[in-house]
Structures are given as structure tokens and as C-alpha cells.
Amino acid sequence: MSELTTIVENTLETRFPEVVVRDERKGYEGFIIQAEKLVEVVTKLRDDFGYDYLSSVTGVDYLPEGKMEVVYHLYKSTGGSALVLKAQTPREVASVPSLVPVYPGAELQEREAWDLYGIHFEGHPDLRRILMWEGFHGHPMRKDWQEAYYEEDSKPYKSRWPDGEVWRSEDKNTFHKNVDYPAGFDPETWVPDGDASLYAGLGRVVKPGNGGGLGTEQVVVNMGPQHPSTHGVFRMVVTLDGETITALKPVMGYLHRNHEKIGERNTFLQNMPFTDRLDYLSSMSNNFGYALAVEKLMGVKPPERAEYLRVIMAEFTRISNHIWAIGFLLNDLGAYFTPMLYAVEERELILDIFEAVSGSRMMCNYFRFGGVARDLPEGVYEKIRKLVYDRLPRKIDELDLYLTNNEILRSRGEGVGILTPDQAIAYSASGPLLRASGVPYDIRRADPYSIYERFDFDVAVRYHGDIYDRYMIRLDEVRQSLRILQQAVRDMPEGPIQEGKPQYQVRVPPGEAYGRVEGPKGELGYYVISNGKPNPWRYHVRAPSFVNLTPLEIMCVGNKVADSVAILGSIDIVLGETDR
Amino acid sequence: MDGMGILRGLGVTLKRFWETYWDDIVWWLRRGRRYDSEEGINHRMSINTRGIFTIQYPEEKLPVPEEFRFIPFLLYEEGENGEKQDRCTSCGICAKVCPPQCIWIVRTNDPETGRPIPEPQEFYIDVDICMNCGFCAEYCPFDAIKMDHDYELAVYDRVHNNIYNKEKLSKPVSYYSSIRPTNYTREEQARAEAEAAKAARRAQRN
Amino acid sequence: MSEELNTPGYEIPPEMQGQVAITTLDKIYNWGRRSSLWPLMFGLACCGIEMICTAASRFDFARFGMEVMRPSPRQSDVMIVSGTVTKKMIPQIVRLYNQMPEPKYVVAMGACASGGGPFKEGYNVVSGVDKYIPVDVYIPGCPPTPQALLNGLIALQKKIDKQSIKEVRWYQKEPIEAIPIPVLGPDIMDPREYASIREYAQGKLESESSSAAVPAEEAA
Numbered sequence A: 001m002s003e004l005t006t007i008v009e010n011t012l013e014t015r016f017p018e019v020v021v022r023d024e025r026k027g028y029e030g031f032i033i034q035a036e037k038l039v040e041v042v043t044k045l046r047d048d049f050g051y052d053y054l055s056s057v058t059g060v061d062y063l064p065e066g067k068m069e070v071v072y073h074l075y076k077s078t079g080g081s082a083l084v085l086k087a088q089t090p091r092e093v094a095s096v097p098s099l100v101p102v103y104p105g106a107e108l109q110e111r112e113a114w115d116l117y118g119i120h121f122e123g124h125p126d127l128r129r130i131l132m133w134e135g136f137h138g139h140p141m142r143k144d145w146q147e148a149y150y151e152e153d154s155k156p157y158k159s160r161w162p163d164g165e166v167w168r169s170e171d172k173n174t175f176h177k178n179v180d181y182p183a184g185f186d187p188e189t190w191v192p193d194g195d196a197s198l199y200a201g202l203g204r205v206v207k208p209g210n211g212g213g214l215g216t217e218q219v220v221v222n223m224g225p226q227h228p229s230t231h232g233v234f235r236m237v238v239t240l241d242g243e244t245i246t247a248l249k250p251v252m253g254y255l256h257r258n259h260e261k262i263g264e265r266n267t268f269l270q271n272m273p274f275t276d277r278l279d280y281l282s283s284m285s286n287n288f289g290y291a292l293a294v295e296k297l298m299g300v301k302p303p304e305r306a307e308y309l310r311v312i313m314a315e316f317t318r319i320s321n322h323i324w325a326i327g328f329l330l331n332d333l334g335a336y337f338t339p340m341l342y343a344v345e346e347r348e349l350i351l352d353i354f355e356a357v358s359g360s361r362m363m364c365n366y367f368r369f370g371g372v373a374r375d376l377p378e379g380v381y382e383k384i385r386k387l388v389y390d391r392l393p394r395k396i397d398e399l400d401l402y403l404t405n406n407e408i409l410r411s412r413g414e415g416v417g418i419l420t421p422d423q424a425i426a427y428s429a430s431g432p433l434l435r436a437s438g439v440p441y442d443i444r445r446a447d448p449y450s451i452y453e454r455f456d457f458d459v460a461v462r463y464h465g466d467i468y469d470r471y472m473i474r475l476d477e478v479r480q481s482l483r484i485l486q487q488a489v490r491d492m493p494e495g496p497i498q499e500g501k502p503q504y505q506v507r508v509p510p511g512e513a514y515g516r517v518e519g520p521k522g523e524l525g526y527y528v529i530s531n532g533k534p535n536p537w538r539y540h541v542r543a544p545s546f547v548n549l550t551p552l553e554i555m556c557v558g559n560k561v562a563d564s565v566a567i568l569g570s571i572d573i574v575l576g577e578t579d580r
Numbered sequence B: 001m002d003g004m005g006i007l008r009g010l011g012v013t014l015k016r017f018w019e020t021y022w023d024d025i026v027w028w029l030r031r032g033r034r035y036d037s038e039e040g041i042n043h044r045m046s047i048n049t050r051g052i053f054t055i056q057y058p059e060e061k062l063p064v065p066e067e068f069r070f071i072p073f074l075l076y077e078e079g080e081n082g083e084k085q086d087r088c089t090s091c092g093i094c095a096k097v098c099p100p101q102c103i104w105i106v107r108t109n110d111p112e113t114g115r116p117i118p119e120p121q122e123f124y125i126d127v128d129i130c131m132n133c134g135f136c137a138e139y140c141p142f143d144a145i146k147m148d149h150d151y152e153l154a155v156y157d158r159v160h161n162n163i164y165n166k167e168k169l170s171k172p173v174s175y176y177s178s179i180r181p182t183n184y185t186r187e188e189q190a191r192a193e194a195e196a197a198k199a200a201r202r203a204q205r206n
Numbered sequence C: 001m002s003e004e005l006n007t008p009g010y011e012i013p014p015e016m017q018g019q020v021a022i023t024t025l026d027k028i029y030n031w032g033r034r035s036s037l038w039p040l041m042f043g044l045a046c047c048g049i050e051m052i053c054t055a056a057s058r059f060d061f062a063r064f065g066m067e068v069m070r071p072s073p074r075q076s077d078v079m080i081v082s083g084t085v086t087k088k089m090i091p092q093i094v095r096l097y098n099q100m101p102e103p104k105y106v107v108a109m110g111a112c113a114s115g116g117g118p119f120k121e122g123y124n125v126v127s128g129v130d131k132y133i134p135v136d137v138y139i140p141g142c143p144p145t146p147q148a149l150l151n152g153l154i155a156l157q158k159k160i161d162k163q164s165i166k167e168v169r170w171y172q173k174e175p176i177e178a179i180p181i182p183v184l185g186p187d188i189m190d191p192r193e194y195a196s197i198r199e200y201a202q203g204k205l206e207s208e209s210s211s212a213a214v215p216a217e218e219a220a
Ligand code: SF4
Pocket: A277, B131, C045, C046, C047, C048, C082, C083, C084, C109, C110, C111, C112, C113, C117, C118, C141, C142, C143, C144
């Protein structure tokens, strides 16, 4: 912890006596704040202490103690480590004040906590369910909520061994499906919400004609969840006045796979392959963040060579993700398929390396606590070297030549979908989205992890905050990643790749940890609470694709409907991570 | 000037288009076979590839690297007269470490004593749940379960086909050594060393 | 229509009647359909990315006559369900399926679409898309590599090759019923199951009230 944070922390307690108390639980950090005073304290923190960036908001269910906790991670947009705040509330009538008035970036995250935990956020402008649908029974992440296929609280399940007998879960269910209904429910009388509550929030206006002008009516257009340009099963509901967007609501959850609920049942190691499936375009980065979080708890450090391998794989992931994003952004702009095909070709070559090293093209599952799964097989090092020194720089230049000065890209991109630096910070944008708006915040520099301090690279930053700059920043970042890769490949030492013996039952001491990495899409954070058991008590993913959608509406309003597709493309979301 | 960017971009596509023919001509001049030959596939997979990038599956197949993992399989040693000796001792580690819990093991009990025998009676993997993560192979202390390279598994009916039983899962060690030669050699070496160490210890004790 | 095809209008030996013409016609007909299967452009999850890779330059399923991925269900022949099917998404998938014109095929790509996959136990996950719509080919793997997908598509083509005009469902007399679209209730509900859902929920209520009543009586 830096000196400055310590000063802030000391003054916090003295400035708000009895409102702010230090979190004294073993392995925990930060402060517990009286829920009623929460808004007051964070406003002070933002205005006087410079904690202007709210990274993550999440609920935790402390079932045995009968209370809920909301955990906030605050940062300064100039860099430094986290300030962790917590607000506690009883389980039965869980309610805390909403932070949306102070940090608009809390909007979607608070809705998620409401949906999954049933924590009411007072003063939230639009508190609806977000991942599940309106009308779903119960709040599924609560510890006492059980799903239809519930077997046991933690894995491994006893039924699998030693007197196993194979069965499919659906065969044990009354309906032969993954369903369960509350007692006394009558389907005939059920009125589905449809999207009534959603449409009600859109505020359509009908303008009557006056004099010579024609009367106009705003229309609501649904885009998605099956739409070629929404990058998966994402849905946008837009209100249009003519072709101009007047309001936009993102609707998600169509790929909500209950990552966190399953994650709390898994053992620590078992979560590793599940993290691959978050942002399935960049599984190595996902592994990285999770490994960091758990290693923080365990207090282990991987050996040198493993660190280098990790950085190499993470940077390769960034490159493959960014060229893919560029390809698909161009798809959205109408350059149908050609740029994407060029990008996919380079990506395939990177995937070949992943496949040779980890065994799978996409689901790498390569990181272990305190190391990596295996060393480079024969011949791969040579291939990596040639790729980072020769082919990729050449191909990136070609992509640059191919697209950057293209007049259509410029005129569709410049000045469209603007996000100002202040907005970007307030709305908790991260990654390329934040940096394209002129905020040079990159976790690899702002709060360094692993061995990134050793490398010589620049934080890419662009200042217009429009689609074109978001395209440009990806090219810049690929070039910086290549710089890092070249240094890492050059300096990689020989040696072991795993600290200690590989183990499947790791001992994780009780406590909490927040591990974050600069993923290709932005800040990817894992909030893990251990209570000393083999499986985590709480496992939360702060997903960049999800949080980056918060400013989608302000970027789109005022633009044409066709631009909303391109703006979404320039944010670069992956639904596996948005919905988890 | 307006339009130059587009023209330059089109130049790149034109170059790419030209390369597809140029590379064919180069190969033809060198009397090499760019298609339907191992050499050709390796060229298309290499860092220097240009021109046509497509692998013409199913006539040609993209070779998978040694570490490639798909569905797990069980290893058995072949005895001299063709009897099969499972390597699996039904210790259950794979079933415990499996993240989506898709492995079921039935232990064999000795009919007389009722004690477990180190050989599974049945072994099931539900491939509709398996996530190909490779943990079972990684943490099996007996090298008895490994990840297969065979990915051509499409079926018309999953209910009867997609829970693999022991019979369907078992493959000989010779198959394993053919798909993963380096791993196989390394493991055999480690095993031999462990045996030798054990023998030495025993000799010391006596 | 099928009546006409069975009686070709010229003399063929009685033992061969209705066979010669039909089989050759079948061949042409199947060949035509098999070589122009247009997939619905529709990726659900991780497997969708592998599907895009299959469409891209290295694997290129245009070689099998599938080059045009159609974003509209009305123009497509095969739906590749590529990824985890969630309860929130299944109404849309069923709707898309209903909108596809016959002949239509469904490929379940990956463990998730076939049987729930690694996320099967989750509260929002459907245990395989075949619980709601009929599936022709299942491809195991998580994710199936592009070549595994191609293998599955070839298996689908083989299946088409075996079909006969006489038997295919879209030339039968009875109209093909659309699949009722599931409703989002407290949990996903199939409209055909309303009666049993009510029964189940009532039963649950009774067992709950009786189990709640027992300790109370004991206490008294
Ligand atoms: S089968 Fe595996 S790769 Fe495919 S969607 Fe499911 S989790 Fe993703």
C-alpha cells in the first residue's frame, strides 16, 4: 500500500468517527461504513481525496451472520491501489443507498446485485432485473437459494465416486428439464412481464403536428438478441425520433450461465477452466486475473520463467483480441468480412501457439496457482520469435495501411459516439474505451502486477473519444504489446515453471482478495473470499465488457441508429463476459 | 486527396489476391506440391504462409499438436496374449478434480472379502458435460487417463451415444505413445526412475 | 405432390414401379439440398467463435456450399446452435426455428447445446437444445474445433443423402405444427405442460404445509 493511501486511510477514520470503522476481520482490508452515511462519505472521497473511479460493486451474502454486504472498490484515475469500502445490511430487508448519483458507473452493477442478491439500492433510477428476467422466482446468488439440479453445496459430489451410477440430472427432475416452480404456482393465471417495465422506462414522446409540420411519433426498435451486429446475444432497445436515437437501453442476460453460482461451488482450482469461458476470445488474460487473486490469498509467487510465460501469453491474447475487434468493427461499418478474414488469419497463427502450449485453441486453462501448466514444447519458442519479430509487425503495418486512412472509416468514425474523459471516468469505463477518451489509465502501469514494471512500453492514449480513436488505440496497443513481447521473448530465463509441486487441492487461507489485470477489453477483476474451505465463499468477476456498457446510452443518444451498431462494435464486448 | 485511402486499401487486397496465384506458381516452378501433401500443409501452417491459407478438410487435415486435448480416454496395457490390464486403480482423483463433475466411477469389490480391488468396474464420462479441460489427465497419479486427439465424434443420437462407458473409453498404451510420443517417453522415464529408486531403497533395507 | 411423383405417367415394369424415378429424383433432390445448406448467422457463446473461424479462411465451409450465412431465419436451412442455451434465450431460439422454412435442420454444436455442457447445473441453463427443438446432429467437444464442426456438417450431409422425398416430413399431408414458444414465468414454462406444472406446484404446497404442520403439532 502506498504512503498516500495510508494517509487517506488514517484521516478517514478521524474525519468520520463511528461512521467509518476499519474492517478488522482476519485477511480483510478496507473500511466498513454505516450504510446511511455512505453517499456522504464517498462524495467526500471523490471530491477531496481523488477517488474518482468506482471499479467494482458487488454483494456478498454472509448467511451465517444473517447479513448482506456490499463491497465497493475505489481507485484514483491517476493510479494507485484500491480503497475498499463495505456497507452492511440485514439479509431480510437488504437495502443500501445507491451510488449512481455519485458514480453513474454503478448503475448496471447495482442492478446486478439487486437481481442476484435482492439487495435494494435506494435512489437507483432504474432498478430492474438485469441478468434474469422480471418475474423470476427468488434471487439466485443467495446462499440459501437452490436450483433445480441442486446436489450439494460444494464439489466434488459424493454421487460420482466410489459407488457411482451414471445418470443425467434431467432424469431425476419431474419435468425432465432444468426447471423448478414455487409452491402453489398456477401458470394459467400468470401474466408474463414481457418487457412492459423495460418499455415504460424509455419515455416515448409523441409530437403532434403543428401548422405546416407533420406530426411525429417516436418508435421503439429492438435490436437483438439475434442480430448480426450485436456480437452475440446482446439486445439494444432504442427509441428513435426519425433515425436519431433518443434513448437506449441495453438488455442482457441471454447468455447468463451462472458463472458465479457455479464458481462458489467449485474448488479453487476447478474455477480455472471456467474462467476461460468468460471472455472466450482472451482466455489467457482471464486465467491471469484469477490466478493473481488466488495467489494474493495464498501468498505464493510464481518463478521467473513462469512470469515471463504468463506475460507472453497475455500479450498474445491482447493482440489476437484487438485484431479480431478491429475486424468486427469494420464488419459493423459495412466492410463486410474482408478485414475480418485478414485478422482471423493472424489470429489462427497465434491460436496455433496456444494450442501447442496449452492443448486448446480457445479454452487454454494454462495458468496454475504459482506457475503455469507446462513449459513450451519443442519448436514453439522459435515460432513465437518469428511471429513477434517478423510476421506480426509486418501484418499490423499492412492492416494500418489497409484501413487507417480509409475515407469511409474516417467519416463514419470521426466525431461519432463521443465519450469525454470526465464521462469515461464517471461511468467506470476501462481499457481501450477509457484510453481512447484521453485518460492514460492502464493497470499495467497504474497498479503494476506480475513483472510489467520491467518492460519498456508506453500507455497508448488518444484524445477524441470517438469510434475512430477507439479503432486507432487498438492498433497502438497491438504495437505496444509487440514491444513487450519482443522484450519478454528476448529476456526469458530458463528455470522451473511452477512453485512447489502441482496440487489439485490448494490450501487458501481465509480472507478476501481482489486481483485485477488489464485485460484486452479493460479492467478484469476477480473478487474472491475464502473462509478456509476448499471452495470460495464468494467469487465475483468484475467484467469489463459488462461495465463498459454503462456509458453506451450516453454515447449513442443523438446519433443515428446505424451508428449505434458501430459504437457497440467499438466498445468491443464479448457476451460470455457481459452476462457471465 | 479524397479517395486515396480507399485506393491504397484496395491495393492491399489486390496484393493479397495476387499472392494467392503467385504462391501457387512458385510452388509449381519448384515442383513442390502445395496441396494434398504434408509439406504443403506445413507451409500453410508456418509463419511464412501467404496466399491460400485454407486447409481442405476432410481431404487434408490440420495436424493437431501433441498437447491437443479433446475427450479423455483410459489407458490399458496389453499383455502378451492380448489380455487388457487397466492402468486405472479407481482412486477417484479424476472424479474429484473434474470441474463440471462428468466422471462417474464404479469401484470393483472383491466378491469374497468385500474389499475394493484397484481396478474400476465401470467408468463413465458424460461427453455432453465434459469441458475438455484436461485436469483429469494432469492430476492422475498413474497416467491412466489421458486426453484424446480424436475430434470426429459427431452423432445423430446423443441419448444412447454420449455417455461413454469403460469399453468405449479404453485404448491401448500403444495408441497413447503414438499420439503423444514426447509425453510418453518422459512419463516412462519417470516411472523407470521411480521403480529404480524403490528397488534401491528395498535393497538398502535388506 | 407426392402422388404425382409416385406415378410417373409412362410404362415401367410393375415390380419397379415408383422406384426407379423416385430414387434418382431423390438423389438429385438430396444433392441439391445438401450442397446448398445455408446456415443461420447466429452465434450463442464460445462455440460461436469457433463457428466463425470455420467460416473464415483457414477452414472455409464455403467449400461445402455453405458460404452464405444468413442473418434471417427465413432464408436459412440449417441452424447451428453454437453455444450455451439459456432459459432467457430459448423462447427466441424456438421462435427462430419456427420461422425457418422447411426443409430445416438443426446442428447442436458443442457440449452445451447438446446436453447442457459444463454449465448444466446452472439455474439459467437449458439441458440441451433438444429439450425444445428437434436436433439432427450432435457434435461433442467444448468447443469442437473447426474441423470437428466440419465433420458434423458432413455427417448432416450424409443424413440428408439418406432421405427420401416420399418420407420427408415437409411433403406429408398433415401440416407441420409450430413448436409452442416457452414462456418466462418464475421459471421457464412450456405451454404444453401447464397442467402438470400446476399439479407439481400444488403438490409442493401441500407437502410444505404438511411438513410445516407436523412440528407445530408435535410442539403442541
Ligand atoms: S460447449 Fe464449451 S465452448 Fe461451447 S458454448 Fe459451451 S462452454 Fe462454450
